[in-house]
Amino acid sequence: MAPLVQKTHDAYTVGILCAMDLERNAVRYMLDGEHQRLRAQSGDSNSYTLGELHGHNVVLACLPSQQGKGAAATVATNMSRSFPSIKWRLFVGIGGGVPSAKHDIRLGDVVISMPEGEHAGVVQYDLGRETNSGFELKGFLWPLPALLRNAAQDMRSNHLGRGNRIEEYMEAMFKKWPRMAAYKEPLEPDVLFRADFPHTPGALACSRGCDPSQAVADRRVSLKAPKSTTG
Template sequence: MKTRKKRLSHNAHTVALLAPLEVELSAVRYMLDEEHEQLPATKNNLIRYVPGQLSQHNVAIASLPAGYRGTISAAIVARDLARTFPSIELRLLVGIGGGVPSATADVRLGDVVVSVPSGTQGGVVQYDLGKQTTTGFQRKGFLCLPSS
């Protein structure tokens, strides 16, 4: 017997998981305790949403449309997500990332990493901002501090 999915309003969702790539969306979708019925699309919104429940929280998983990538596309997803789900209080970017190994941390692909701002640095290293030198890779920058 097929069970009927719950249908909640856009306002019922308080946590957003942004999974930019299809493979990331698929992985996050398997984490859901329960998947909810799709909500009606809002005007001028191309973003794909998967509503559900994860550990007692109503979540909306957002994914980029096929063929879209990059920081501008991700910013559009975040903007449209805020318009579509006005009660979202917590937004988490989930996905595949690279590690930045150091003498004190053995971070590898597949590890769970949570960034922590420190001093004037935002806690997230944008490793592709830099150049290779004879002494190694020299970073040119980092992402800004989160808003308070």
């Protein structure tokens, strides 16, 4: 195996932050190649994975065992201090609770946050209050940079007519890293159950023990052709 490429801290322009190790591993093994680790900067307790993705030098970090915006802010601050040339910062991970009547999002879809109305596309839910008519947001975060918003719009337009290459990228990852097979999409249909339905403890799939009468029938979908969406 050829020795890993070593670059300087200034060479990295894209920072990716994940909340969980499960998410970090999914990003790590999609890199086109990894780079040699660099000496930690003074006062920086983060652990970084360095590499290249589609021609960009990427630095990847994960939150420590504790979660929350405080831990995320610390990791992001340390990353910015150690890698001063970072221009784009992405928070990548699993989206829980995102399906809605407006956005038909299914298991296997790729979701990119986009501004809408007065909201920037990223919602900080502690800036709000629960009312009789629902959750009322108070304030909002700054929107994504225009360059990233335009790139997302271009991608949505491209996928409308040409499809996407998600399956191709996933198959390439599984071929290169066979142990990542655990990240394959389920071969069975995606079945959405009622929110208050108690699933069978320890079951790897809902088809093994969960009561099918408790499923929301119109949410069944085959995962043969994953799509990307924005919302």
